[in-house]
Amino acid sequence: MSITERHHDSGRIRLVNLVKEFEGRDGLTRAVDSINLETRPGELVTLLGPSGCGKTTTLRMVAGFETPTSGEITLDGADVTRLTPDKRPMSMVFQSYALFPHLSVYDNVAYGLRLRKMDKAAIDEAVQSVLTSMDLVKFAKRAPNQLSGGQQQRVALARAMVMRPKVLLFDEPLSNLDAKLRVQMRSEIRSVQQRLGITALYVTHDQDEAMALSDRIVVMNHGRIEQVGTPDEIYRSPETVFVADFIGSANFLDPGHVTLLDDRARVDVLGTQREIPAAPGSAEASSHVVLVRPESVVVRPAQADGPEESVHGRRGRILSAVFYGSLVEYEIDTDAGTIVAEVSDPNPDEVLAEGDVVDVDFPASRGRLLPA
Numbered sequence: 001m002s003i004t005e006r007h008h009d010s011g012r013i014r015l016v017n018l019v020k021e022f023e024g025r026d027g028l029t030r031a032v033d034s035i036n037l038e039t040r041p042g043e044l045v046t047l048l049g050p051s052g053c054g055k056t057t058t059l060r061m062v063a064g065f066e067t068p069t070s071g072e073i074t075l076d077g078a079d080v081t082r083l084t085p086d087k088r089p090m091s092m093v094f095q096s097y098a099l100f101p102h103l104s105v106y107d108n109v110a111y112g113l114r115l116r117k118m119d120k121a122a123i124d125e126a127v128q129s130v131l132t133s134m135d136l137v138k139f140a141k142r143a144p145n146q147l148s149g150g151q152q153q154r155v156a157l158a159r160a161m162v163m164r165p166k167v168l169l170f171d172e173p174l175s176n177l178d179a180k181l182r183v184q185m186r187s188e189i190r191s192v193q194q195r196l197g198i199t200a201l202y203v204t205h206d207q208d209e210a211m212a213l214s215d216r217i218v219v220m221n222h223g224r225i226e227q228v229g230t231p232d233e234i235y236r237s238p239e240t241v242f243v244a245d246f247i248g249s250a251n252f253l254d255p256g257h258v259t260l261l262d263d264r265a266r267v268d269v270l271g272t273q274r275e276i277p278a279a280p281g282s283a284e285a286s287s288h289v290v291l292v293r294p295e296s297v298v299v300r301p302a303q304a305d306g307p308e309e310s311v312h313g314r315r316g317r318i319l320s321a322v323f324y325g326s327l328v329e330y331e332i333d334t335d336a337g338t339i340v341a342e343v344s345d346p347n348p349d350e351v352l353a354e355g356d357v358v359d360v361d362f363p364a365s366r367g368r369l370l371p372a
C-alpha cells in the first residue's frame with residue numbers, strides 16, 4: 001500500500017468518559033473532565049480552547065505520554081488506553097524547527113525508521129515513497145536551513161508520515177511563528193493532510209487557525225467539551241455563551257420577555273419584538289441572552305428630527321469608529337448597553353464619526369437566543 005492510499009475505515013479514535021487528574025500542591029486538578037469524542041477516518045479535528053482547558057493533556061493521553069485516570073481510548077475499535085506510545089500507530093508532528101539541523105532532508109525522514117532497525121533497502125523505499133508523495137524529492141540532499149518555512153513544515157510532516165501512522169497528532173505546531181508564516185504553514189498542513197487522507201487531531205488556542213484547518217472543531221473549557229461542530233456550525237450556531245464569545249466577537253443583549261417556541265423564541269430586543277433562532281439548551285435555562293454578531297448589526301444615521309426612540313431598532317451614539325480598510329468597526333452607546341457593529345466594504349462618504357447619532361438594528365434571523 002502506498003503512503004497515499006489509505007484504508008477507508010482507518011484512523012477512528014474514540015475517547016470514552018476520559019478523565020485525567022493531576023496531584024498538585026493544592027489538591028487534585030481535574031485537567032480533563034470526562035470527555036467523549038469520536039473522529040471519522042480522514043478527518044482533521046481541532047481541540048480549541050483557552051490556555052489550561054486540557055487540550056494538551058487530552059492529546060498526550062491519545063499519544064500515550066499520559067495515562068488516563070479513568071476512561072478509555074480506542075483506535076479502530078482496539079483498546080489502546082494502556083499502550084506505550086511506540087505501540088500506537090500514531091505520530092506526533094512537532095514544529096518544523098525541531099528538524100535535526102545537521103541532517104539532510106533524507107536523513108531527517110529516515111531517522112525514525114533507522115531507530116526501528118529496519119533494513120537499509122526497506123528504509124530507502126519508504127523514504128523515497130514519502131518524499132515523492134510530498135513533493136520533496138528534489139530537496140532530499142539539502143539541510144533544513146536551505147528550505148523555506150513551508151518546505152520545512154512538509155519535511156516535519158514527512159518525518160511523521162514515514163512511520164505509517166493511522167493518526168497524526170499536532171500540539172500548537174505553529175505557535176512560535178510570525179503571523180504570515182503561520183498562515184502559509186497551516187495551509188501546507190491542511191493540503192498534505194487532505195492529500196494523504198489521514199486522520200489528524202490538532203491542538204490550538206487560535207480560533208482563526210481552527211476555523212481555517214478543521215473539518216470539525218471541539219471547543220473545550222475547564223477540561224470539558226462545550227461543543228463539537230463544523231467551523232460553520234460553531235460560528236453560526238453556538239450553543240453556549242462561552243463558545244459564542246470564544247469564536248469571533250459577540251454582542252450579548254438582554255432578550256426582554258422570552259417566549260420559547262421549539263427551536264425559536266420571541267424576544268423583545270432593541271425596542272422591537274422579533275422571533276429569533278434559539279439554541280437547544282434554551283428551554284432548560286432560567287435566564288438568557290441574545291447573541292448578535294457585529295457584522296449582523298445594521299447602523300443608519302438617525303433622522304435629525306426623528307422620534308427619541310426609532311420605530312425599528314434603537315437610537316444610539318457612536319463612541320468610536322475604527323477604519324480597517326475592508327471594514328469599519330463602530331462602538332455604539334445605546335440604553336441597551338454598548339453595541340459593536342462592523343460594516344464591511346464601507347463607502348468612504350458614509351463612514352460615521354464619533355458623536356454621530358444613529359439607529360441600530362439587526363435582522364431577526366441573525367439573532368440567536370442562548371442560555372445565560
Ligand SMILES: Nc1ncnc2c1ncn2[C@@H]1O[C@H](COP(=O)(O)OP(=O)(O)O)[C@@H](O)[C@H]1O
Nearest residue numbers: 022024029031050051052053054055056057058
Ligand atoms: N503534569 C502536570 N502536573 C500537574 N498539573 C498539570 C500537568 N499538566 C497539566 N496540568 C494542568 O492541567 C490543566 C490543563 O493543562 P493543559 O492540558 O496543558 O492545557 P492546555 O493545553 O489546554 O493549555 C492545567 O490546569 C494545567 O496546569
Ligand SMILES: [Mg+2]
Nearest residue numbers: 052055056057
Ligand atoms: Mg497546551
